[in-house]
Amino acid sequence: MTSHASGVSRRGLLAGGFGLMALAALPPNARAAARCTVDDWMPSEAFLQDLPRQMQALGVPGIAIAVVNEGRLAWSRSFGVTRAEGGAQVDERTLWEAASLSKPVFAYTVLQLVDRGELALDTPLVQYARPDYLGDSPWLERITVRDVLRHTTGLPNWRKDPANEKLVPAVAPGTRIDYSGEAIVWLQLVVEAVTGESLDQTMHRLLFESAAMHDSSYGWDAAMAARSVYGHRAVDDLQPGMPQQGLRDAWDAALPIAERWRKPLSTWRYADAERALPLARANVKPGVLNWPSDILANAAASLRCTAADYARFMSLMVHAHPAAWELRPQTRTAMLTPQIALPDRWTEKGLGWNIEATPAGPVLYHSGSNAGVFKAFALGDATRQRAIVLLTNAANGNLLYRRIVRASTGLDLLAFDV
Structure with missing residues (x-):
């Protein structure tokens, strides 16, 4: 286990005038709402001590968690290993597939x-x-x-x-x-x-560069490969060997071409990927590479980063005083404002984010799944300037991150079940 923590302290349940007895007397839904308005979103130490047991039960070799509090990165920890068999211990430099968290x-x-x-x-x-x-x-x-x-x-x-x-x-x-x-x-x-x-x-x-997201990239190279986690099947999936790794498999086929051209994959545009595709197909099993976007940095899915870096991005979404280089306040507001009115929807679409009403007010969120074996989730509360990020390397990572979100925030999102 590795960790990072800033000087932000964990606020107790007595903060904001709520006493323990008063909170306990509320109905369950009201208790959840009250807890969300006063407590930070850091998992409790008791929960973290039990986390390895939950990881083993769900077949999740590794997870990284980061929390934004008062509009800035407050806390991050990593648990487990990069690969179930022979993998290194994850740490603050480990790179995770953000999957569709790439989109926001x-x-x-x-x-x-x-x-x-x-x-x-x-x-x-x-x-x-x-x-x-x-x-x-x-x-x-x-x-x-x-x-x-x-x-x-x-x-x-x-x-x-x-x-x-x-x-x-x-x-x-x-x-x-x-x-x-x-x-x-x-x-x-x-x-x-x-x-x-x-x-x-x-x-x-x-x-x-401006957000100090120094461990983030949509591209791929040998150094990133060495720092990146591998994905794992669900515990009840008994197929032998490691599952297909999606982007890693595709980019490993393109990397020799990038090295031969002396043009890093992170600098490729669509025309480069078009030219490289028939060459890359010679380095991989049939069916892995189908069109140029398979070997191109992909805005929808290919972001790799640390949990702390993604939390730095989340801080841009939830903090109250943006720097001059950040989005204009009205533009950020538009990101978090429903953009289309459709009947019978329980969740709304902002610009890049899903928005769900909760007993504690609206939250922004997005999930991610790559190759079925990398699962990720990010949740933010712009009103209270806080967020939580969870990155995993297993098919059952979504089961684990839902448990952590519920335990840490008191929120049981409809997004988890609908």
Whole structure:
């Protein structure tokens, strides 16, 4: 186990005028709401002492947890190993797959470009970039940056056969929620077009360097591989050997080409991945590489970072006094404001975030799953300037992070069950 802690102290249940007896007298739902309004979100020491038992039971070899309190990184710890058999102990430098937690980070930088006047939320993507894999649909002309960030493009999450299948929306944009990694990748190509940079170059220039996220990258190299965790199957999955590792498998096939070209993967743009794809296929089993985005830094899924780095990003979402380089206050507010009114929804879509009402007020959240063996979750409360980040290396990581969220925050999110 490794840990990091700042000078922020853990507040007791007596904070804010709540006495233990008064809290105990409340009904269960009210107790949860009251606890959430006064307590920080650090897991208790008693819970952490029991965590290895829970990890073993659920088959989760490693987990990293970080907490934001009063708008800044307050605490982080890592437990377990990078790999169940022969893995190193995880520590504060271990890199984890953030999976779809990549999307809100990318959304933040897209909105930085909006603030700078380089993108417009309601301009159609085709006015910036029209990839040749788009199909034939008049709805494509209407998909905007806002549609991508609130998941109202009508596009699928991922095409089943991207090598042979054109990308088209199923419905008109702005009419329903369709969670779409494909839309995020298209927006990534838009960012390439307006910046003239690779995704990772733009993310470092606009966000990572300023936010002190020095252990974050959407790319891949040998040094990152050595620091990164491996994913693991669920305990009841008895298939022999390690499961497919998704991005690691794909990028390991592309890395020799990057080294031969003397062009790091983090600097590749879509055209580079197109050129490299037939060469990379010679280094991997059939079916692993299907289209150029499989070996390109992916705004929807390929962020690797430490838990502390992701918590530094979460602090940007929940703290009250942004620095000059951060999003304008009204832009950050838009990220956390419902962007489309649809009937019968229990959760809302902001710009890059899900928003759920709770007894303690609205929270922002996002989950992540890569290759079925990396599970991640981030939760924030902008009103009270706090957040929690959980990164795991197992198929059952979602079962574990839900237990930690419930124990640490008092919140039992509908997102966990619906």
